[in-house]
Amino acid sequence: MREFIRQYKKNKSAVVGFFIVLILLTMAIFAPFIASHLPADQNLADRLIPPMWEEGGVVSHFLGTDDFGRDLFSRIIYGARISLMVGAVSVGMSLSFGLVMGLVAAFYGGKVDLFIMRIVDIMLAIPAILLAIVIVSILGPSLINAMIAIGIVGIPTYARVVRASVLAEREKEYVIASRINGSSNLRLMFKVILPNAASPIIVQSTMGFASAVLESAGLSFLGLGAQPPTPEWGAMLSDSLQFIMTAPWMIFYPGLAIFFTVLGFNLMGDGLMDVLDPKLKDK
Amino acid sequence: MSDVVFKINNLKKYYEISLGLFKKPKIIKAVNDISFEVKKGEILSIVGESGCGKSTTAKLMLKIEEPTDGTILFEGKDITKIEGEELREYRKKVQIIFQDPYSSLNPRWKVGEIIGEPLKLNTKMSDKEIKERVLYLMEKVGMLPEWYTRYPHQFSGGQRQRIGIARALALNPEVIVCDEPVSALDVSIQAQVLNLLLDLQKEFNLTYIFISHDLSVVEHISDRIVVMYFGDIVENADVDTIFTHPKHDYTKKLINAIPVIEY
Amino acid sequence: MNLLEVKNLKTYFYSDAGVNKAVNDISFEIPKGKTVCIVGESGSGKSITSLSIMGLIDEPGKIVGGEIIFEGIDFLKLKENEMRKVRGRDVSMIFQEPMTSLNPSYTVGYQIDEALKLHQKHLSKKERFEKVVDSLDLVGIPDPREKYGEYPFKLSGGQRQRVMIAIAMACEPKLLIADEPTTALDVTIQAQVLDLMNILQEKKGTSILFITHDLGVVSKVADEVIVMYKGHIVEKASAKELFTDPRHPYTKALLHSIPTPGITKRKAKLDTVDDSVDYLSFPKEIR
Numbered sequence: 001m002r003e004f005i006r007q008y009k010k011n012k013s014a015v016v017g018f019f020i021v022l023i024l025l026t027m028a029i030f031a032p033f034i035a036s037h038l039p040a041d042q043n044l045a046d047r048l049i050p051p052m053w054e055e056g057g058v059v060s061h062f063l064g065t066d067d068f069g070r071d072l073f074s075r076i077i078y079g080a081r082i083s084l085m086v087g088a089v090s091v092g093m094s095l096s097f098g099l100v101m102g103l104v105a106a107f108y109g110g111k112v113d114l115f116i117m118r119i120v121d122i123m124l125a126i127p128a129i130l131l132a133i134v135i136v137s138i139l140g141p142s143l144i145n146a147m148i149a150i151g152i153v154g155i156p157t158y159a160r161v162v163r164a165s166v167l168a169e170r171e172k173e174y175v176i177a178s179r180i181n182g183s184s185n186l187r188l189m190f191k192v193i194l195p196n197a198a199s200p201i202i203v204q205s206t207m208g209f210a211s212a213v214l215e216s217a218g219l220s221f222l223g224l225g226a227q228p229p230t231p232e233w234g235a236m237l238s239d240s241l242q243f244i245m246t247a248p249w250m251i252f253y254p255g256l257a258i259f260f261t262v263l264g265f266n267l268m269g270d271g272l273m274d275v276l277d278p279k280l281k282d283k
Numbered sequence: 284m285s286d287v288v289f290k291i292n293n294l295k296k297y298y299e300i301s302l303g304l305f306k307k308p309k310i311i312k313a314v315n316d317i318s319f320e321v322k323k324g325e326i327l328s329i330v331g332e333s334g335c336g337k338s339t340t341a342k343l344m345l346k347i348e349e350p351t352d353g354t355i356l357f358e359g360k361d362i363t364k365i366e367g368e369e370l371r372e373y374r375k376k377v378q379i380i381f382q383d384p385y386s387s388l389n390p391r392w393k394v395g396e397i398i399g400e401p402l403k404l405n406t407k408m409s410d411k412e413i414k415e416r417v418l419y420l421m422e423k424v425g426m427l428p429e430w431y432t433r434y435p436h437q438f439s440g441g442q443r444q445r446i447g448i449a450r451a452l453a454l455n456p457e458v459i460v461c462d463e464p465v466s467a468l469d470v471s472i473q474a475q476v477l478n479l480l481l482d483l484q485k486e487f488n489l490t491y492i493f494i495s496h497d498l499s500v501v502e503h504i505s506d507r508i509v510v511m512y513f514g515d516i517v518e519n520a521d522v523d524t525i526f527t528h529p530k531h532d533y534t535k536k537l538i539n540a541i542p543v544i545e546y
Numbered sequence: 547m548n549l550l551e552v553k554n555l556k557t558y559f560y561s562d563a564g565v566n567k568a569v570n571d572i573s574f575e576i577p578k579g580k581t582v583c584i585v586g587e588s589g590s591g592k593s594i595t596s597l598s599i600m601g602l603i604d605e606p607g608k609i610v611g612g613e614i615i616f617e618g619i620d621f622l623k624l625k626e627n628e629m630r631k632v633r634g635r636d637v638s639m640i641f642q643e644p645m646t647s648l649n650p651s652y653t654v655g656y657q658i659d660e661a662l663k664l665h666q667k668h669l670s671k672k673e674r675f676e677k678v679v680d681s682l683d684l685v686g687i688p689d690p691r692e693k694y695g696e697y698p699f700k701l702s703g704g705q706r707q708r709v710m711i712a713i714a715m716a717c718e719p720k721l722l723i724a725d726e727p728t729t730a731l732d733v734t735i736q737a738q739v740l741d742l743m744n745i746l747q748e749k750k751g752t753s754i755l756f757i758t759h760d761l762g763v764v765s766k767v768a769d770e771v772i773v774m775y776k777g778h779i780v781e782k783a784s785a786k787e788l789f790t791d792p793r794h795p796y797t798k799a800l801l802h803s804i805p806t807p808g809i810t811k812r813k814a815k816l817d818t819v820d821d822s823v824d825y826l827s828f829p830k831e832i833r
Binding site: 094172173174175177178179182196 | 347389
């Protein structure tokens with residue numbers, strides 16, 4: 001573990017990524033303590049106030065307010081919760097299904113493999129956003145359904161990553177040794193092979209967080225994800241489009257939040273990739 | 284009169300390589316109708332060069348693969364079709380040591396787990412009892428008890444091979460198939476592992492089936508030698524005869540090819 | 547008459563864990579037309595030595611000291627582009643894994659031709675073709691004209707190794723460095739390749755630096771033997787002297803740990819190289 005931390009620290013941008021994610025987590029967990037207002041609190045008297053340092057800004061609204069007088073800063077802070085939840089749920093879903101599919105396909109091979117991978121191919125043939133839109137349209141626009149849609153759309157990628165990783169390990173002698181010693185197939189898949197196939201999956205999951213946040217922002221932007229007054233950053237972007245000339249801060253800061261979140265997770269994923277892959281290959 | 288532990292009859296393993304939808308598949312005769320015996324307490328070596336079928340034979344005997352035809356009698360019973368409880372009993376008695384010390388141990392498990400796995404899966408021993416036995420085995424193969432919690436990557440090739448040997452001994456087998464156990468090791472480590480294998484054989488009354496391509500090693504430890512060439516057995520005799528009066532041309536060729544230190 | 551003289555060569559590897567003195571002050575000579583074997587186990591520094599001579603040491607390794615004098619020129623003082631002219635023309639190298647040393651995407655003939663194009667620019671295409679066919683013939687590949695257009699995957703391990711030798715010999719180098727060339731080969735093929743190398747040496751007068759861990763192979767090809775242990779040379783002698791009268795304790799331990807039909811007793815305990823012994827504390831045996 002110590003060795004892992006040491007290696008990880010070598011990549012400066014990866015460390016930056018880690019801290020960004022840490023800040024995000026802090027924002028999410030301690031939102032009620034950090035934010036100055038509640039995200040849904042409207043105050044129509046204080047609509048469209050610019051950020052504190054600009055002309056017309058007030059101290060009580062650090063980043064200004066939106067067209068309903070809601071504090072932008074607080075909405076962004078609480079938005080972190082949503083983004084993290086989106087990431088966790090979507091990745092969780094994609095990973096659970098993708099893991100099982102990839103494991104079973106790689107382990108059993110033959111017709112099972114062919115069958116599962118054809119399903120994966122079909123899913124991959126449809127553009128992700130399109131598929132997500134279709135799913136949300138069927139289920140109805142809401143944040144939860146957006147998360148489910150993103151989760152479903154992500155399954156084939158995880159299935160492929162898991163499959164490739166497991167295939168590489170499957171023929172190794174330690175697997176044969178466990179099989180000879182009487183290990184059941186289930187145990188072989190999860191206890192013997194999976195720990196050794198984990199690194200690419202971990203990397204994919206980390207980066208998957210980033211794409212989930214981005215996709216959720218996209219869906220919300222289209223009105224298919226989070227519904228008002230939920231402070232989801234993408235939804236905030238779309239709601240604020242009409243104010244781009246008059247109140248640009250309403251677009252800029254949520255956009256910045258999305259940007260940093262995606263950056264943070266991607267950098268972290270990159271860093272993990274560097275550390276995990278070559279190290280565990282044959283020491 | 285030593286008992287016959289293994290009796291292999293007309294064993295065949297053919298592989299089909301598909302050449303496309305419309306062509307007849309190519310057939311590779313990895314093991315092509317071989318028969319031989321293994322006596323209790325002896326070291327029988329199977330030698331040959333790459334592609335001769337010796338590793339495939341080992342896999343068939345361990346039931347890592349199924350034969351295309353033929354029978355394998357273990358203590359009088361045909362094991363080619365057994366499964367379930369019978370298979371488990373068989374596996375307790377016949378174990379394997381692999382060639383590659385780097386890929387034959389699970390990189391994510393600790394040494395204790397690796398050696399203890401056969402016990403965990405095949406016996407009703409408690410965790411405490413398993414740990415005791417593992418430590419006992421570790422001592423027998425020359426490993427320090429504190430290595431119990433270490434990971435394979437922290438060890439050298441020779442030490443990893445010892446872990447593999449301890450694992451093979453866990454269930455108190457009667458026969459151990461050694462698949463090129465020293466081929467991947469440095470010369471001096473090779474000597475240590477060979478010495479260890481010979482000591483263990485005496486102490487635990489083991490029968491070894493030793494697969495190798497290295498005739499010098501084979502000459503040193505074997506009682507009898509089976510020479511394979513492209514899936515066939517070309518010669519089967521005791522070690523003396525093989526080296527002093529080889530009959531088959533291929534055997535002679537193999538022996539002549541060994542670079543011997545002559546000054 | 548020495549073709550190559552290595553003096554006080556030091557090649558170190560730097561990492562977070564410290565400095566690894568892979569080659570730690572070694573000196574030896576390679577006479578013209580002779581075969582010198584460096585024998586040792588993994589970690590002895592034998593491969594690093596050969597890579598140092600070829601100038602193929604990359605980060606995190608560095609040649610930190612010494613001289614490598616080839617026909618009066620110190621390799622370590624040459625710039626990379628000058629060294630590139632040397633490689634392949636004066637000194638060439640063959641490796642252990644013929645599977646990965648040959649480019650699978652190009653034909654055998656093309657790869658030998660490449661070597662000629664680099665170092666013998668004055669030859670015409672036709673002349674080069676004939677030379678390639680000659681070199682395939684020289685290494686004992688049957689039907690060399692047909693084999694010119696073959697891809698490596700169609701050849702056996704032994705044939706691939708022969709092709710490697712053909713590539714290495716194409717420009718008739720003065721020194722051939724062979725790093726465990728037969729370790730991955732079957733014993734009968736190994737015998738053929740070793741014979742081939744001896745024949746080539748006789749025909750072309752090439753000096754050979756042969757790296758191996760197999761003492762049997764050493765006895766088949768070596769004129770001189772260098773025994774390396776943990777970056778140092780512990781014994782140097784002619785092949786005959788080494789095998790009939792080994793002096794250094796490490797050499798002795800190595801010789802006695804190899805099962806040798808007719809010499810070591812069957813099933814007897816083999817001597818082993820003792821990890822606890824500091825073999826470097828014994829005086830070096832240089833003859």
